[in-house]
Amino acid sequence: MTNKLYKKIRNLLKENISIVIVVILFLLSFIEFPYYINGSGGKVNLDKKVVIKDEYKKKGSFNMLYVSEYKANIYSLILGYLNPYMDVIKKEDYVVDNDTYEDMNYRQILELEESLDNAVILGFKLAKMDVNITSSKTFVTYVFSDALTDLKVRDQIISVGSTKVSTRSEISNAINKYNNGDKISIKVINDGKEYERYAYVFEIDGYKYIGVYLTEDIDYKTPKEIKFKFGKRESGPSGGAMLVLEIYNSLVEEDITKGYKIAGTGMIDSVGNILPIGGVKYKVRAASKCKIMFVPEENYEEAIEEKEKRKYKVDIVKVDNIYDILNYLKEL
Numbered sequence: 567m568t569n570k571l572y573k574k575i576r577n578l579l580k581e582n583i584s585i586v587i588v589v590i591l592f593l594l595s596f597i598e599f600p601y602y603i604n605g606s607g608g609k610v611n612l613d614k615k616v617v618i619k620d621e622y623k624k625k626g627s628f629n630m631l632y633v634s635e636y637k638a639n640i641y642s643l644i645l646g647y648l649n650p651y652m653d654v655i656k657k658e659d660y661v662v663d664n665d666t667y668e669d670m671n672y673r674q675i676l677e678l679e680e681s682l683d684n685a686v687i688l689g690f691k692l693a694k695m696d697v698n699i700t701s702s703k704t705f706v707t708y709v710f711s712d713a714l715t716d717l718k719v720r721d722q723i724i725s726v727g728s729t730k731v732s733t734r735s736e737i738s739n740a741i742n743k744y745n746n747g748d749k750i751s752i753k754v755i756n757d758g759k760e761y762e763r764y765a766y767v768f769e770i771d772g773y774k775y776i777g778v779y780l781t782e783d784i785d786y787k788t789p790k791e792i793k794f795k796f797g798k799r800e801s802g803p804s805g806g807a808m809l810v811l812e813i814y815n816s817l818v819e820e821d822i823t824k825g826y827k828i829a830g831t832g833m834i835d836s837v838g839n840i841l842p843i844g845g846v847k848y849k850v851r852a853a854s855k856c857k858i859m860f861v862p863e864e865n866y867e868e869a870i871e872e873k874e875k876r877k878y879k880v881d882i883v884k885v886d887n888i889y890d891i892l893n894y895l896k897e898l
Contacts, residue, residue: 626823689813713777806834
């Protein structure tokens with residue numbers, strides 16, 4: 567009986583071998599490996615992502631750059647090793663300390679929101695238009711491994727001690743009232759429920775902190791209606807500088823692109839400083855067909871090295887703040 571069943575299964579497999587192979591190959595794609603694959607993602611013309619009522623149309627373009635990042639399966643792992651424009655990164659080198667891939671994605675989504683908020687405020691300010699900030703919320707998006715706290719990712723901080731807070735600067739000011747080693751009571755909202763957490767104060771080089779990374783989400787009203795068209799898979803703060811320029815250029819009659827295709831990368835803070843980012847070498851490839859690529863000063867050497875290695879012709883310009891870019895564009 568057993569032999570007959572075995573022969574029947576064997577014959578069935580032989581007759582349908584192609585289907586069996588396809589099924590096996592399909593199932594292999596679901597097996598994840600402890601690696602991540604990074605590669606050039608490309609560039610995005612921000613004119614397609616930012617829509618402002620009665621905006622001025624331009625001949626040139628500002629382009630945001632992004633990196634392709636995904637978990638490795640057997641096929642992407644092979645491709646990552648064979649493709650000179652991709653890197654295979656060990657999980658422990660990609661997701662740091664006590665972080666998780668899910669928390670990292672959550673943080674990057676909020677960082678995109680914060681980047682958009684800063685870009686709107688700065689872009690309208692440069693165009694001499696006021697933005698009315700109506701409310702602000704600040705969330706914990708990372709907890710450092712050496713922090714002495716029970717704060718959790720996704721906590722919205724609403725008070726530090728007896729001081730009510732909503733912005734990052736208010737939280738920082740409240741923490742600065744305490745001494746090194748003090749234990750602070752912190753109220754938060756998480757998933758609609760209020761909790762009382764704690765955190766101990768650390769002081770390093772005169773700076774006081776509680777060992778968490780905070781991301782701010784701002785609500786505002788603008789003189790002109792503005793909409794963003796970013797997908798669910800798009801995240802991260804590195805397009806901030808280009809977003810400011812796209813918004814400003816849409817609000818003023820002069821075309822500061824001068825008709826050129828311009829790319830750039832770098833986080834933007836609330837006062838216009840351009841901060842360093844990761845993955846710049848992948849972004850150089852994405853910008854290789856553009857006239858200019860702006861990069862933060864800290865990323866400049868890596869960007870130049872990649873340009874020379876690949877023999878790209880894009881002009882790479884290092885900048886510290888949004889005004890460096892505006893001054894450069896005036897001279898084109």
